Amino acid sequence: MTSTVKSPSVGRFADLKTLYAEMTATPEFQAAFGDPLALSIVEPGEQPGEYEMPEPFAAQAECGGIIATIFDLFADTRLEPLAAEIAWGFVNSFHFVAGKLERREDSLAMEVGDLARNPDMSEIYNNELEEKQLLCQSTAEQREAIECMRDYAAEMYRVQSGWPWSPARGSKASSASSASQIAALDFLRARELSAREKHLPRGPVVVFSGPAQWHDWETLWAKLDEIKARIPHMTLVTTGQRKGADAIAAAWAARAENNVPLVAYGLYGNGRKTAFTRNRKLAELQPVEALLCEGSGLQANLYQMLRQANVPIHAFRKVDQVADTAVRRMRA
Structure with missing residues (x-):
C-alpha cells in the first residue's frame, strides 16, 4: 500500500x-x-x-x-x-x-x-x-x-x-534565541537557587576581559574559535563593557555558528573595591581558561588572581594589535 x-x-x-x-x-x-x-x-x-x-x-x-x-x-x-x-x-x-x-x-x-x-x-x-x-x-x-x-x-x-544587541540591564534569555546574554546577577542567583534553566548555563566557564579601547577583533575571534573547538559547550563570561574588547567577545558569542551563552559580569555596587571584588568572583567561578587583553590595573589584578588559581591564560598586548587602519568591519 x-x-x-x-x-x-x-x-x-x-x-x-x-x-x-x-x-x-x-x-x-x-x-x-x-x-x-x-x-x-x-x-x-x-x-x-x-x-x-x-x-x-x-x-x-x-x-x-x-x-x-x-x-x-x-x-x-x-x-x-x-x-x-x-x-x-x-x-x-x-x-x-x-x-x-x-x-x-x-x-x-x-x-x-x-x-x-x-x-x-x-x-x-x-x-x-x-x-x-x-x-x-x-x-x-x-x-x-x-x-x-x-x-x-x-x-x-x-x-x-555588526554588534550583538544586549539589554541595558538584566538578561535576554529565551528558548528561541541563538545566544543568550545573561546578566551576572541572574547567573549567580540561578546557580544558588537552581532557578530557571535558561538562566543557568552549564558549560565550562571561559573568562574574557579587556579594556574599553581595543580594535583588533580578528585576533581575538581566532583565539575564541580555537578555544571553542576544544570546549564546544563553553560559557563565555566577560566583564560586561559594551565597547572595546568585551563587545568584540560578545559579537563573537552572538554569531549563529557559535551559539555560545554569554554572561556579562558587570560592576554591581559602589566603591573603589567593586571592580577588584568582581575579579575575585570571576576567579571563584573556576574557569577552565581565560583570555585577557592588556588594559588597566584591573586586568593585571585579574591576571594575577587567575594565575594563582592555575587557570590557563591567553594574554594579548596592546602593541601586538593589527594596525587600526587595516582592521576590517566585523563579519555579519
Missing part, C-alpha cells in the same frame, strides 16, 4: 496569506504565533474570548522590517551614526514588555499554586481557579510571542550593526 503526501492547496483567495505564512515563517514564529489558545484573556479583568494572533510570517516580516528600515533610512546620511542607537531602542522595547509579562506570569502562577493548595470545591472557587489558569496561560502566550519578536529584532540588529 502506498501513501501520498497531500500538497498544500488554496480554495479561496483569503487562504493565500495563511498558506504563505506556513511555507515561509521560521519555526520559532510558527511555535509562538501559529497555534494560539482557543480562548484567551487579553487583559486582567476581561472575559475570555476568541482573539486572533498575528500571522507568523507577517509578525516575522514586520518585526525585521522595523529594524532594517531604520538602517536603510539613515544609510549614507548624516544620521547614519545614530541608526544603531535608534534600532537598539526598538529592540529594547520588546525586551521591556517581555520582562513585564514574565513578572506578571510568575505572579499569576503563584496565585494559581496558592488556589490549588487550598481547594474548597465550591463553584466560585472552581471558576476563579479556571479563570486564573487561563489568564496565566494567556500571559505566557503573549510573553512567548513578544520574546520571539525581540529575538528576531535583536538578530536583525546584529546583522545590520
Whole structure:
C-alpha cells in the first residue's frame, strides 16, 4: 500500500496569506504565533474570548522590517551614526514588555499554586481557579510571542550593526534565541537557587576581559574559535563593557555558528573595591581558561588572581594589535 503526501492547496483567495505564512515563517514564529489558545484573556479583568494572533510570517516580516528600515533610512546620511542607537531602542522595547509579562506570569502562577493548595470545591472557587489558569496561560502566550519578536529584532540588529544587541540591564534569555546574554546577577542567583534553566548555563566557564579601547577583533575571534573547538559547550563570561574588547567577545558569542551563552559580569555596587571584588568572583567561578587583553590595573589584578588559581591564560598586548587602519568591519 502506498501513501501520498497531500500538497498544500488554496480554495479561496483569503487562504493565500495563511498558506504563505506556513511555507515561509521560521519555526520559532510558527511555535509562538501559529497555534494560539482557543480562548484567551487579553487583559486582567476581561472575559475570555476568541482573539486572533498575528500571522507568523507577517509578525516575522514586520518585526525585521522595523529594524532594517531604520538602517536603510539613515544609510549614507548624516544620521547614519545614530541608526544603531535608534534600532537598539526598538529592540529594547520588546525586551521591556517581555520582562513585564514574565513578572506578571510568575505572579499569576503563584496565585494559581496558592488556589490549588487550598481547594474548597465550591463553584466560585472552581471558576476563579479556571479563570486564573487561563489568564496565566494567556500571559505566557503573549510573553512567548513578544520574546520571539525581540529575538528576531535583536538578530536583525546584529546583522545590520555588526554588534550583538544586549539589554541595558538584566538578561535576554529565551528558548528561541541563538545566544543568550545573561546578566551576572541572574547567573549567580540561578546557580544558588537552581532557578530557571535558561538562566543557568552549564558549560565550562571561559573568562574574557579587556579594556574599553581595543580594535583588533580578528585576533581575538581566532583565539575564541580555537578555544571553542576544544570546549564546544563553553560559557563565555566577560566583564560586561559594551565597547572595546568585551563587545568584540560578545559579537563573537552572538554569531549563529557559535551559539555560545554569554554572561556579562558587570560592576554591581559602589566603591573603589567593586571592580577588584568582581575579579575575585570571576576567579571563584573556576574557569577552565581565560583570555585577557592588556588594559588597566584591573586586568593585571585579574591576571594575577587567575594565575594563582592555575587557570590557563591567553594574554594579548596592546602593541601586538593589527594596525587600526587595516582592521576590517566585523563579519555579519
